[in-house]
Amino acid sequence: MGPETLHIGGRKSKLAVIQSNHVLKLIEEKYPDYDCKVFTLQTLGDQIQFKPLYSFGGKALWTKELEDHLYHDDPSKKLDLIVHSLKDMPTLLPEGFELGGITKRVDPTDCLVMPFYSAYKSLDDLPNGGIVGTSSVRRSAQLKRKYPHLKFESVRGNIQTRLQKLDDPKSPYQCIILASAGLMRMGLENRITQRFHSDTMYHAVGQGALGIEIRKGDAKMMKILDEICDLNATVCCLSERALMRTLEGGCSVPIGVESKYNEETKKLLLKAIVVDVEGTEAVEDEIEMLIENVKEDSMACGKILAERMIADGAKKILDEINLERIK
CATH class of the missing domain: 3.40.190.10 (Periplasmic binding protein-like II)
Structure with a gap:
């Protein structure tokens, strides 16, 4: 045989x-x-x-x-x-x-990608009305909070298609937002202009x-x-997924996360945000927890943080988003 x-x-x-x-x-x-x-x-x-x-x-x-x-x-x-x-x-x-x-997780952050010919190096550099390409409600909702003067337009397609649309001299986009991990896996890390962390934008659950x-x-x-x-990725991602499941969020709602697990101290830090579509209302919170049983404790951490955020109004924001989708 x-x-x-x-x-x-x-x-x-x-x-x-x-x-x-x-x-x-x-x-x-x-x-x-x-x-x-x-x-x-x-x-x-x-x-x-x-x-x-x-x-x-x-x-x-x-x-x-x-x-x-x-x-x-x-x-x-x-x-x-x-x-x-x-x-x-x-x-x-x-x-x-x-x-x-x-x-094992690759860099979970979102990143800014500028056209090859662009003189801009960050979102802060963009002029009023500058168009940011992203089809993610999570990304656009969070960025609207920080950059209300920018416009956000849908851009679909695989990574190469999106980059071609961006680099076209007739492109309407000043920049696009992508997951850092996808560019890294494809050997396109050189296209990353700026990586975002939770002070600007939380990444998606499980990203990377x-x-x-x-x-x-x-x-x-x-x-x-x-x-x-991978233990570290498992702890972080199980907690993020439990948070999303408790909030009843799918890929179309603005739930962002950031997590860090220290394998020596066995402590997990989980941060999260829920934002309304226009970026005007948000519930943001974090929790630190000792992880002794990987599966049970990681999921419990996400669930506890989600329940706290629901009590602070996160569910109300998500319910209103879902109603908007039905109309």
Whole structure:
């Protein structure tokens, strides 16, 4: 018998393929007896490039087609695991699926990208009415608080498409906002003009990390993933996801986070913000907690902070945003 094959699924975009191959390498380094193969699929979220995400559905747009293959009847098409950008994974997965693990996190920040020919170096440099390209309500809502004189316009497409739109001399955009991690994974770190931290903008839940989805209770895959996953990323991201789940927020609502875990002291610092779409109202808070049981304590930390923020008015802000979407 030859080596056993593991089928790894992911989206078809260039970045997603890089991410799937990264997980393939992690597994083959720890388990050289396995032969890993990457299977790619174009999801609905990849196909609809002309509308902002919040206007036509949630995170399942990136995951549903791939999930179907975890239980595929045809052994040649059946997946053993799916690699997601963790920020695209719903916090509640459908019955029969689970988040099997989280790999080492790349820089979770958002960043500013200016055109090649731009003389500007930061958002502070932009003139009144300058157009910032972003399709993220979380990003635009937070930046409106600090930069009410700027305009925010939707820009969709993969990273290369967005950069091409930005660099076009006829581009309406003075700059665009992207995740630092995506540029770093694609070898485009030189395009980062400025990184944002919580004093300007909190990043998305799970940003910069890869989440690996498996069939619920798949002991063999759990054993493999235990070897390739990262403690620090797991603690931070489980707490962030628990916060979002408690706030009942999806990818289309302005919830931002920042987390730091000290493995020596076992202390986790979690900060978060909920902002209304116009950036006029916000609830911001933070919590520090000792993490003794990784899964339980990390999730409890996120839940406690979310409940505190709800008591301070965060739920009211989110409910009003959802009502605006329905109108």
